[in-house]
Amino acid sequence: MTSIDVRDLSKEYGGRRAVDQLTFSVRPGRVTGFLGPNGAGKSTTMRLVLGLDRPTSGTATIGGHPYAALREPLRRVGALLDARAAHGSRTARDHLRALAASNRIPDRRVDTVLEETGLAQVARRRVRTYSLGMRQRLGIAAALLGDPEVVLLDEPANGLDPEGIVWIRTLLRRLAREGRTVLVSSHLMGETAAFADHLVILGRGRLLADTPVQEFIHARVRPHVRIRTSEPSALDDLLARHGLDASPDPDGSRTVWHTRVDDIGRLMSGAGLPVLELTAREATLEEAYLDLTAAEAEFTAPPQEA
Numbered sequence: 001m002t003s004i005d006v007r008d009l010s011k012e013y014g015g016r017r018a019v020d021q022l023t024f025s026v027r028p029g030r031v032t033g034f035l036g037p038n039g040a041g042k043s044t045t046m047r048l049v050l051g052l053d054r055p056t057s058g059t060a061t062i063g064g065h066p067y068a069a070l071r072e073p074l075r076r077v078g079a080l081l082d083a084r085a086a087h088g089s090r091t092a093r094d095h096l097r098a099l100a101a102s103n104r105i106p107d108r109r110v111d112t113v114l115e116e117t118g119l120a121q122v123a124r125r126r127v128r129t130y131s132l133g134m135r136q137r138l139g140i141a142a143a144l145l146g147d148p149e150v151v152l153l154d155e156p157a158n159g160l161d162p163e164g165i166v167w168i169r170t171l172l173r174r175l176a177r178e179g180r181t182v183l184v185s186s187h188l189m190g191e192t193a194a195f196a197d198h199l200v201i202l203g204r205g206r207l208l209a210d211t212p213v214q215e216f217i218h219a220r221v222r223p224h225v226r227i228r229t230s231e232p233s234a235l236d237d238l239l240a241r242h243g244l245d246a247s248p249d250p251d252g253s254r255t256v257w258h259t260r261v262d263d264i265g266r267l268m269s270g271a272g273l274p275v276l277e278l279t280a281r282e283a284t285l286e287e288a289y290l291d292l293t294a295a296e297a298e299f300t301a302p303p304q305e306a
């Protein structure tokens, strides 16, 4: 089983730290979502892992070895960094065949990944005629070509239509189920929550969180229930009597924190209060992420202009 291990990794560009003393591991058999605001250092970290850039200090290894030391790297690690990387004048099929030939990957893999990424019907068209979503699929096809144990994808859902987004989610889940190590950056919180088991979150080049998705959400967002009744003041009295923390919403409903619909429902029916609405609010990854990044902004000085 192959992990990605990042240890004390730093990268400076002209004295500015894009990646700052980063340490984390990406484990096999799960999808790790790689999150952080624009400029947080996600792409730089991926490039360092892939040996496309040299660290200022620290190490990034795959299965204990730097990428540059891997034999037949495409058979070990597949990556999508920039969907524009393919030559526009080539057909998708020729692009993949050239990649396969230079990495001693059997030609039959080309047809397999074209099928897998839904490009088989358009494989003989030149890449320059492709939409962004089709290029994205081609980049993913190239990443999967060597049947690698480790897959790194930088914003793979970029440009995909709703059907493509469902497809990528299913693909990522399958890759993890097959025991592969999958690191995926994204700005789409709803999507990340749908495909990721684990999160690594960066802010200004530093590690902010390395945690299972569910633990992260539950630690940062309180569960709550929304209630609407025709007798709001009686409801307020009832909630206060039971020591429940409630806040009024603009439409007259109440949000009650740290509680469940079953408990509130029982309480209201016991008190004979009419229930017009009673809804459990599931905490979302977006809420938890925004809570983390807001806390981070509060405790970090703004960057100095040069």
Ligand SMILES: Nc1ncnc2c1ncn2[C@@H]1O[C@H](COP(=O)(O)OP(=O)(O)OP(=O)(O)O)[C@@H](O)[C@H]1O
Pocket (backbone or CB within 6 Å): 013, 017, 018, 036, 037, 038, 039, 040, 041, 042, 043, 044, 045
């Ligand atoms: N080749 C480079 N030369 C100079 N600065 C760079 C270079 N590559 C990245 N940076 C800087 O490093 C920082 C991190 O950028 P990076 O692209 O890694 O962030 P990111 O988290 O991937 O952002 P996004 O979500 O916008 O893709 C940014 O301030 C960026 O301007």
